[in-house]
Amino acid sequence: MDKLRSMEVFVTAVDAGSFAAAAKALDMSAVMVGKHVQQLEAHLGARLLQRSTRSQGLTEVGRSFLDDCKRVLEQVRWAESAVERSRQAPQGLLRVSAPVTLGSLVIAPLAAEFLHEHPQVRLDLQLTDSVADLTGESLDAAIRIGRVSDESLVARPLTPYRMVIAGSPAYLKQHGVPQRAADLSRHVCLSHAVWQRRNEWTLHDGGSAVRWPASARFVCNQGDGLRRAALAGLGLVMQPEVLLAEDLAAGHLVPVLHHCLPEPRAVNLVYASDRRPLPKLARFVEHVVRALGATEPEPPRRARRGA
Known part of the structure; x- marks a missing residue:
């Protein structure tokens, strides 16, 4: 037995x-x-x-x-x-969670680089827009967008998450270029299915705050689907800069409403503070922080009682 x-x-x-x-x-x-x-x-x-x-x-x-x-x-x-x-060389399985868009476009390539540098490490990257439970899902680390409220975690700040509003040249030629956030009510806006009041993006135009239209003509639960609809000339899209960067550089999409974009959101690499990071985790954290230009790490914080 x-x-x-x-x-x-x-x-x-x-x-x-x-x-x-x-x-x-x-x-x-x-x-x-x-x-x-x-x-x-x-x-x-x-x-x-x-x-x-x-x-x-x-x-x-x-x-x-x-x-x-x-x-x-x-x-x-x-x-x-x-x-x-006690081993010098990082080894073993490393389980990491990241948001879908940021994870696939930024974290996955970094993970590939990391694995090339550390051949004895295996990495399981879970892409989800839900907030992963590190303990419940047996994760070593997670990339989170937004403020980290769990004070039992160490949070290493990464490059902020910036949004861009854009439309195809054909769409803007037909419908005109919006000059103010209020003009969005007269445009076809493409919306992400998970944008709700708790995590929606707010545009700031002078002293007024304008929410991205909730009653969009086209809704999708995946950012690349919205990107492709915008490229097809269906309407205006608001998506992360990392997702639209190549299309903007190539002129396939044109940025608009620069002055009223939502405030960038914090991005953090988090892991549990109640243990010493193993070499595989410590090296991965160093690799991501070095690549994404983080500032000094926040000190480990203890969870509040009852949290």
Whole structure:
């Protein structure tokens, strides 16, 4: 009986809420998850879980044993990481999350450079516009756009995220060039599906604030789809500078409303502050910060109580 493995399976089954969910997380069958739990119960001579066809719950003994298991597994992970920290060459799997557009256009090429420099490292880059949970998703680091509110994370500031408003020459010839933000109400505006009040972009024109039109004729949940619609002459697009840079340089898109663009948003490379970064993470952070021109790092911050 592999006690440590069975303890890991037991903890995962409790955290995941079911044997099926634990099996998916551990890449094993639900039957095997059940066998590990049964082996623990037989070894301890006590029932750890009360299960029915619809739910499962911890027994009193199970609750106590769960806390002990987590402490033991954390000590094992720390012992393993201590060995890795002692190695000079970065190695092992590095898991990083980044927003889709910034990740594909900027972070992915940097990751390729990093892997060329460190052949013993493997990198899993997850592209998503959702805010990734570093602990819950077992991530080493994440690129986040906007203010970092989690004070348990170290935040390394990167180049700010700037937006550009543009249209194709054909569209602007037909509809005219907008001179003020208020003119957008008379234009066809292309909008991103995830722009909501909590993360929408606001244009500033003199003393007034204008939101990018919510009732757009064309909505897409992916920036490159909006870019291609703008290139086809459908309307005005507001997208990150990194996405439109080549089209602007080639004259396929023409920038407008320079004076009322949204304020650039902060971009940070974040990782947990409650551990010493392993070589693979430390070198990756250095690589990204060096490439994207970050300022001095913010000191590690402790999470507020109850956060």
